[in-house]
Amino acid sequence: MSTNEIASPTSVIGSKKRLPPEVSILAVLIGIAIVFEILGWIIVGDSFLANKQRLSIIILQVSVIGIIAVGVTQVIITAGVDLSSGSVVGLAAMVAASLAQTSLNPRAVYPSLTDISPIWAILAGLGVGLLAGSVNGFLIARTKIPPFIATLGMMVSARGLAKWYTLGQPVALLDDSFTWLGKSFNIMGFPLPLPVIVFLVVAVIFHIALGYTRYGKFTYAIGANPQAARVSGINIGGHLIKVYAIAGLLSGLAGVMTAARAASGQPGMGVAYELDAIAAAVIGGTSLSGGVGRITGTVIGTIILGVLTSGFTFLKVGAYYQEIIKGMIIVAAVIIDQHRQNKRKKA
Amino acid sequence: MQSPGMTEAARESGAAPAPDYLLEVADVRKEFPGVLALDNVQLRLKRGSVHALMGENGAGKSTLMKIVAGIYTPDSGTFKLRGKDIRLNGPLDALENGIAMIHQELNLMAPMTVAENIWIRREPTSRFGFVDHGEMRRKTVALFKRLNIDIDPDIEVGTLSVANRQMVEIAKAVSYESDVLIMDEPTSALTEREVDHLFTIIRTLREQGKGIIYITHKMNELFEIADEFSVFRDGKYIATKLSHEVTRDDIIRMMVGREITQMFPKEEVPIGEVVLSAKGLTLKGVFSDVSFDLRAGEILGIAGLVGSGRSNIAETIFGVTPATSGTIELFGKTVRVDSPSTAMSHGLAFLTEDRKETGCFLLLDIQENTQMAVLQSGYVKNGFVKQTQLSKDSKEISAALRVKTPDMAEPIINLSGGNQQKVLIGRWLLTKPKILILDEPTRGIDVGAKAEIHRLISKLAGQGVGVIMISSEMPEVLGMSDRIMVVHEGKVTGFLDRAEANQVKIMELASH
Numbered sequence: 001m002s003t004n005e006i007a008s009p010t011s012v013i014g015s016k017k018r019l020p021p022e023v024s025i026l027a028v029l030i031g032i033a034i035v036f037e038i039l040g041w042i043i044v045g046d047s048f049l050a051n052k053q054r055l056s057i058i059i060l061q062v063s064v065i066g067i068i069a070v071g072v073t074q075v076i077i078t079a080g081v082d083l084s085s086g087s088v089v090g091l092a093a094m095v096a097a098s099l100a101q102t103s104l105n106p107r108a109v110y111p112s113l114t115d116i117s118p119i120w121a122i123l124a125g126l127g128v129g130l131l132a133g134s135v136n137g138f139l140i141a142r143t144k145i146p147p148f149i150a151t152l153g154m155m156v157s158a159r160g161l162a163k164w165y166t167l168g169q170p171v172a173l174l175d176d177s178f179t180w181l182g183k184s185f186n187i188m189g190f191p192l193p194l195p196v197i198v199f200l201v202v203a204v205i206f207h208i209a210l211g212y213t214r215y216g217k218f219t220y221a222i223g224a225n226p227q228a229a230r231v232s233g234i235n236i237g238g239h240l241i242k243v244y245a246i247a248g249l250l251s252g253l254a255g256v257m258t259a260a261r262a263a264s265g266q267p268g269m270g271v272a273y274e275l276d277a278i279a280a281a282v283i284g285g286t287s288l289s290g291g292v293g294r295i296t297g298t299v300i301g302t303i304i305l306g307v308l309t310s311g312f313t314f315l316k317v318g319a320y321y322q323e324i325i326k327g328m329i330i331v332a333a334v335i336i337d338q339h340r341q342n343k344r345k346k347a
Numbered sequence: 348m349q350s351p352g353m354t355e356a357a358r359e360s361g362a363a364p365a366p367d368y369l370l371e372v373a374d375v376r377k378e379f380p381g382v383l384a385l386d387n388v389q390l391r392l393k394r395g396s397v398h399a400l401m402g403e404n405g406a407g408k409s410t411l412m413k414i415v416a417g418i419y420t421p422d423s424g425t426f427k428l429r430g431k432d433i434r435l436n437g438p439l440d441a442l443e444n445g446i447a448m449i450h451q452e453l454n455l456m457a458p459m460t461v462a463e464n465i466w467i468r469r470e471p472t473s474r475f476g477f478v479d480h481g482e483m484r485r486k487t488v489a490l491f492k493r494l495n496i497d498i499d500p501d502i503e504v505g506t507l508s509v510a511n512r513q514m515v516e517i518a519k520a521v522s523y524e525s526d527v528l529i530m531d532e533p534t535s536a537l538t539e540r541e542v543d544h545l546f547t548i549i550r551t552l553r554e555q556g557k558g559i560i561y562i563t564h565k566m567n568e569l570f571e572i573a574d575e576f577s578v579f580r581d582g583k584y585i586a587t588k589l590s591h592e593v594t595r596d597d598i599i600r601m602m603v604g605r606e607i608t609q610m611f612p613k614e615e616v617p618i619g620e621v622v623l624s625a626k627g628l629t630l631k632g633v634f635s636d637v638s639f640d641l642r643a644g645e646i647l648g649i650a651g652l653v654g655s656g657r658s659n660i661a662e663t664i665f666g667v668t669p670a671t672s673g674t675i676e677l678f679g680k681t682v683r684v685d686s687p688s689t690a691m692s693h694g695l696a697f698l699t700e701d702r703k704e705t706g707c708f709l710l711l712d713i714q715e716n717t718q719m720a721v722l723q724s725g726y727v728k729n730g731f732v733k734q735t736q737l738s739k740d741s742k743e744i745s746a747a748l749r750v751k752t753p754d755m756a757e758p759i760i761n762l763s764g765g766n767q768q769k770v771l772i773g774r775w776l777l778t779k780p781k782i783l784i785l786d787e788p789t790r791g792i793d794v795g796a797k798a799e800i801h802r803l804i805s806k807l808a809g810q811g812v813g814v815i816m817i818s819s820e821m822p823e824v825l826g827m828s829d830r831i832m833v834v835h836e837g838k839v840t841g842f843l844d845r846a847e848a849n850q851v852k853i854m855e856l857a858s859h
Contacts, residue, residue, distance in 0.1 A: 213727075233723040
């Protein structure tokens with residue numbers, strides 16, 4: 001029997017090339033920037049965008065959130081959530097800072113470990129994050145408690161550990177070789193802070209990992225249909241441990257960067273960062289029900305958060321109003337995006 | 348007029364003594380992006396009749412029904428309900444106008460009681476505005492009595508069987524005093540006895556003057572329950588006929604537009620060595636002491652009623668629910684199959700019963716769906732997927748299986764059930780299995796695709812693959828299997844060779 005004997009079940013008129021889903025969220029970003037530009041000329045009499053310093057600071061401000069958001073995006077794609085990122089940032093910042101103090105500090109946390117190579121401080125910060133993330137992963141994979149609860153527990157405990165570590169005292173006077181991580185470089189006349197570079201490198205690595213590796217394919221599969229993933233031979237528990245461990249590692253990295261930028265470690269660092277990171281991922285098109293999301297979207301979502309903060313400050317909007325409006329814009333952006341996606345599904 | 352069937356249908360209805368039409372739909376057109384789903388179709392439903400809709404997957408039956416039930420808005424078309432022109436604004440509007448759809452995927456709220464589910468949004472209230480549970484209960488009992496349904500109104504819907512849930516859905520539809528009831532493959536998850544009960548209820552409804560639109564793929568149901576039927580093909584209306592006027596072959600010809608001669612083309616192939624041997628396999632509380640051998644090139648059919656444990660045996664062999672005792676030997680070696688990935692590493696593949704729940708990644712595209720299982724074992728270098736090679740091979744398999752799609756980047760959710768099934772079969776073929784377990788491989792699939800899948804199974808057996816096939820369809824089991832293992836209440840009740848097997852013997856063993 002030849003192929004053309006089978007009647008085609010539906011008459012195919014033609015298939016359109018789909019635009020990548022980030023296009024609409026990029027349009028939102030551009031729209032917001034243009035609104036600030038116009039308001040800038042009207043209210044302050046100055047350009048919002050034509051200012052290299054400002055553009056650089058926009059990304060610098062959100063680069064730590066962005067690093068976390070890259071990890072959280074992967075967690076959300078598996079239909080999970082990570083509420084512990086902010087606390088892990090605080091704990092990692094404390095641990096890293098305690099190993100990066102100079103001997104000038106008479107009350108160093110570890111007097112015998114001052115002036116050591118900053119590598120140890122960085123590794124310790126990353127290790128704390130990896131450990132916290134792995135614990136999250138193990139709890140979720142082995143005890144089957146919901147990710148919301150497991151990471152909520154970690155959120156509370158890690159914050160407690162960060163405070164207990166120095167009994168609430170900040171860790172100050174960090175070595176220059178460590179705080180160097182928070183510095184800026186001039187690249188072709190453009191001031192590029194190291195945290196921004198780290199953020200972008202992390203984003204590129206995980207964009208590739210999600211799109212082109214087995215790790216990425218399995219991450220989407222688990223979020224899209226865990227039962228089908230299991231029958232396809234995917235070890236769901238093992239994979240979730242990896243995903244949460246990576247999210248924790250990235251929170252640890254964010255903690256190290258935070259300590260380096262502030263040249264100190266404080267137990268209150270990173271409070272509510274997890275919410276900004278989740279917001280960035282969701283604005284960027286990651287679906288909380290799992291199976292959908294891309295790092296490019298999350299990067300744009302992160303930048304939208306930065307543009308909002310910077311734009312409001314530029315327009316001299318009061319801090320309280322900023323938060324009120326920011327909350328509304330986050331919700332509005334997601335409504336617009338969802339509406340567009342529904343239209344795409346129907347159209 | 349594109350079809351001679353239309354004029355025939357018109358002549359027939361003209362001859363009948365002024366039929367009382369409940370619903371008249373004409374010139375309905377509906378286009379989805381890239382697909383013309385309905386091309387000027389029509390349907391006329393008589394009062395007090397059961398009207399079956401027949402057609403292959405993707406013929407447009409479900410789309411038409413969703414339009415009638417107000418779920419989709421048509422691009423054009425005329426609608427007359429009880430002789431009056433009507434335009435529906437959504438499913439609720441349809442329900443209030445007396446058109447109710449009983450969905451394939453049941454739409455009940457599991458944690459709520461039967462009565463609460465039926466009267467939701469219309470709860471009888473007491474003077475103070477509280478829900479009057481006593482009254483609600485009485486109304487439910489009265490309703491169930493009318494329909495001859497025996498279910499406790501206060502029980503949680505979540506604890507009911509699929510069949511009983513369906514009864515509740517039907518009762519709910521009737522409670523709206525609906526005249527038009529649409530049933531989309533209502534028997535697909537029912538046992539034979541439950542089907543009989545359903546048919547009794549349908550006949551009661553027919554006597555009460557309701558019009559029932561009945562979508563089905565099962566030919567014998569058509570002859571048993573339907574008064575007349577309409578056939579659709581490729582989004583076009585083909586014909587409407589009285590069921591007693593036609594033969595099975597006539598209908599297949601109308602549906603497919605060509606002859607299907609050989610329905611179950613199992614070829615004789617040489618049977619090889621034992622590839623799988625189950626010894627005393629037990630899953631506590633589900634099935635016990637299951638022993639059988641499967642040989643290379645053999646198709647072992649597993650027959651049994653729904654709930655007999657046949658699917659559970661398959662799941663245990665594949666490691667989804669590891670056995671509590673007993674052993675599995677694969678190619679002569681005892682293997683502790685504790686997870687699907689263990690099973691896969693020994694060359695097993697498992698097409699599950701439930702396409703939506705355990706098969707498709709509905710959010711992902713055809714390519715991703717096809718490649719997901721093989722990534723365990725191949726096409727990966729240093730963690731990176733060799734996408735070019737994989738895409739090429741996936742495309743070849745899809746083409747060989749005749750998956751109908753413009754391209755592999757199409758979301759799988761846009762495919763018809765039969766094509767989704769082919770994608771899932773392709774997923775497993777890509778892993779080059781040596782033992783293939785198929786659970787209801789052709790459920791909810793049209794005749795044409797069914798024959799293709801049967802041919803494919805036969806071909807795989809010819810290549811030396813050992814096949815275990817579970818099926819509720821007796822002709823399929825009888826036609827395809829070299830040997831049939833019959834399961835009843837978690838126990839193997841007998842084996843039948845191809846030569847000696849027949850429907851009666853299987854039923855005897857299956858019901859003991």
